[in-house]
Amino acid sequence: MNLPQDGGGGFIDEPQAAEMSTSWMIEVEDLTKRYGGHTAIDELCFKVARGEIVGFLGPNGAGKSTTMRILSSFMPATSGTARVGGFDVFHEPDEVRRRIGYMPENNPLHTDMRVREYLKFRARLKGLLGGRARDRVDVVLGQCGLEEVSGKVIGHLSKGYRQRVGLADALVHEPELIILDEPTIGLDPNQIRSVRQLIKDLSVKHTVLLSTHILPEVEMTCSRVLILNQGKILAADTTLNLQRMVSGGGQVVAEIAAPERDLRACWEGSPEVLEFNLSPMDGDYIRCALTPRDGVDLRPVVFDLTVKHGWKLRDLGRNRHSLEDIFVHLTRATREEEEG
Amino acid sequence: MRIFLTLLRRELGGYFASFSGYVVIASVQLLLGLSFYSLVSVLNQEGSETPLAEFFYETLYFWLILLMATPVITMRTFALEKYSGTYETLMTAPVGDVPVVLAKFLGALGFYMVMWTPLFGCLWVIRQLTGDPTALESGTAAGTVLGILLLGCVYISLGCFASSLTHSQIIAAMTSFAVGVGLYLLSFLAPSVSTLPGWFPKVLKQMSMMEHMREFVRGVVDTRHVVYYLSITVFFLFLNCKAVESRRWK
CATH class of the missing domain: 3.40.50.300 (P-loop containing nucleotide triphosphate hydrolases)
Known part of the structure; x- marks a missing residue:
């Protein structure tokens, strides 16, 4: 960085x-x-x-x-x-x-x-x-x-x-x-x-x-x-x-009730999404952590997709890093640099 | 100048707003009262030719007050500010080092002079009682005041300097007390080495605080003594300024 x-x-x-x-x-x-x-x-x-x-x-x-x-x-x-x-x-x-x-x-x-x-x-x-x-x-x-x-x-x-x-x-x-x-x-x-x-x-x-x-x-x-x-x-x-x-350009987290296979296919096929990470939650819900390409705001994209497929969406938000994360990140980086 | 007066007012006000100021005044009152009592009891037994001021000056009380009170008065000047941190707010205000040192010195000196005022009440009472106007002439009284003031200058400047060296009021008081007593004891050293040859006894005799003071209470104002006291004062004030400045050297 x-x-x-x-x-x-x-x-x-x-x-x-x-x-x-x-x-x-x-x-x-x-x-x-x-x-x-x-x-x-x-x-x-x-x-x-x-x-x-x-x-x-x-x-x-x-x-x-x-x-x-x-x-x-x-x-x-x-x-x-x-x-x-x-x-x-x-x-x-x-x-x-x-x-x-x-x-x-x-x-x-x-x-x-x-x-x-x-x-x-x-x-x-x-x-x-x-x-x-x-x-x-x-x-x-x-x-x-x-x-x-x-x-x-x-x-x-x-x-x-x-x-x-x-x-x-x-x-x-x-x-x-x-x-x-x-x-x-x-x-x-x-x-x-x-x-x-x-x-x-x-x-x-x-x-x-x-x-x-x-x-x-x-x-x-x-x-x-x-x-x-x-x-x-x-x-x-x-x-x-x-x-x-630190957040690498606005990671978005969404909790969607849908089959994991469909979700995977959906994110793989979407050009705005650079990386994604799925983790099952309670019920049918799956937590999707999505990293956008070129800092695009993924929230409207996610919303449109869920509407299109008729999935249930219960949470959608941008992962906002607090200064605490930034601080830990930076001080750790320098420490590693020194040790390395 | 206006800033200097603001500082001076704060310094003087600080003594009267603090508990220690009143403790000093009360203790000095007690000692003055005791010396007054001993003076009266001596005078009751036999008549004396000695002027009253000198009579008082010969008692131990005068030196006790001088040596004990000045460290207590001056210990707070810098050490308290350093301890509480207000030194930082003071020295980051647009004020020079010299006005700060002078205001603290003059504030302490002012309080010191206020502390002595009951003495003149005592002497006046005795004069009234003896009915003899020559017992305390205005000349000797003025000489005594000047002597007390000049001796105060020496001891207050010493105390302020000691206070500027430390964060602890106790250490400041102990330092100025030790050095102050040392200066005072030189007076006793002088007679005991007077038989020795060379320059040493002569220098000691010149440095004797008591010798210099004796002339003042007789009403004799000799410029040699004035210069002596003032030069020691200036010396300590100079050291004090350097001590304040020293934070810029580290």
């Missing part, structure tokens, strides 16, 4: 790329970070366009947080360059910091402060003046659903609310880029849903880079995924393309 190894050209068409070359929000080239003898990230290359929500996906220790810390100019890389909004993260850290809203892993907050007081402190720290700081704090309090707890001490809030305070902090100075490191970790399902919705809403105005090791999260929130393992990018593409890549 031919996977795009760098994020640069794999997912945006060339003319589009040329047009957008001036508006990359993040440009990372050959970024490497070593701690002692350990290489946390290894010659990372990727680009993020303005307005995208990009998910950084990888197991723990893949190098997600390290990359985010470098992008937020908290620490420098060992080699390579990273630019945010056209500014170098090492040489122009103040320009970069003004343009990003960063929520580190575990969302650290001053637990002794009250919500409004904390956000006002952060807004001023990020250079907003008195009246403007107050206005922005009011806006983000509303945006993140924090009005009712604005007077409470942060240490007394539930984890879900704290997470929202962290998000509000990242948003308060209207940054162009928002970097969120594991924004939904440790939340209950309801809280996760509301935080995800919040992140989705942000994409209207901001570019978002978020990291997670929870696969459905990227699937639900991100327009594009960068899969990271052991400090390297394994794949970078839209969730849809990644699915297509």
Whole structure:
């Protein structure tokens, strides 16, 4: 399988790329970070366009947080360059910091402060003046659903609310880029849903880079995924393309009640079907897994055939691979490559 | 500058919002009260020619407060932020290293000076009781305040530096306490080696904290002492800035 190894050209068409070359929000080239003898990230290359929500996906220790810390100019890389909004993260850290809203892993907050007081402190720290700081704090309090707890001490809030305070902090100075490191970790399902919705809403105005090791999260929130393992990018593409890549172009599964012989003859005779696999089920039903030729959608074909032969059809669907499959597939592929 | 003031306000506010701030104030109050009691009992037995401020300074309490309180005040400055992770949000805001170091230092110093205010209440009460206006002249009082401030600068900057080296408040406090006591004990080393030839005893005598402080409580402000305290402070602040910057070297 031919996977795009760098994020640069794999997912945006060339003319589009040329047009957008001036508006990359993040440009990372050959970024490497070593701690002692350990290489946390290894010659990372990727680009993020303005307005995208990009998910950084990888197991723990893949190098997600390290990359985010470098992008937020908290620490420098060992080699390579990273630019945010056209500014170098090492040489122009103040320009970069003004343009990003960063929520580190575990969302650290001053637990002794009250919500409004904390956000006002952060807004001023990020250079907003008195009246403007107050206005922005009011806006983000509303945006993140924090009005009712604005007077409470942060240490007394539930984890879900704290997470929202962290998000509000990242948003308060209207940054162009928002970097969120594991924004939904440790939340209950309801809280996760509301935080995800919040992140989705942000994409209207901001570019978002978020990291997670929870696969459905990227699937639900991100327009594009960068899969990271052991400090390297394994794949970078839209969730849809990644699915297509692994599922081999939309396998269709149908459960049909018909004699196996007839079915076999039928699929063999059909030009759209490249491969098929039959397995008997309960009753007369047989499960047919059909791989199409040239990525054709086989569902209407199957339906027409069953109608024509008068067979009973009880289930028809395209086999949609989850990111989990893609992830396992990719990480296994690299492991086999290494061992081989 | 505005960002610096925001940071400074947060630092000072942090002391008054935290439990440890009040524990420090309460403990210092207790020690000041004890020293006040011993002062009054000494004065009740016999009259003395020594000015009140110097009287107080000669007791062990002054040094006990200085050596014990400063590590406790400063231990949180960097270590707590590093421990809780807020250091990362702080250092990814558009703020330079130097304003952060200065705001933390001045915040701690401000709290330290607030902590000393009851002392002047005590001295004022004694002056009222003795009915002798020369017991505490404004000159000696100002000298004492300046001395306390400058000594505070040294010990607070030392504490902030120690705090910037670690994630643990306990380790920060222990380090600054050990180094602080070491600096203080140099004062006792100086007389015992004064008979030795060469430059060593002279250097030790110049480094003696107590020697420098004694002049201040007499109301004598000698620039040599001011320069001495300030240069140690600047030295520790410089180390502190480098320690903050060091995350960029790794």
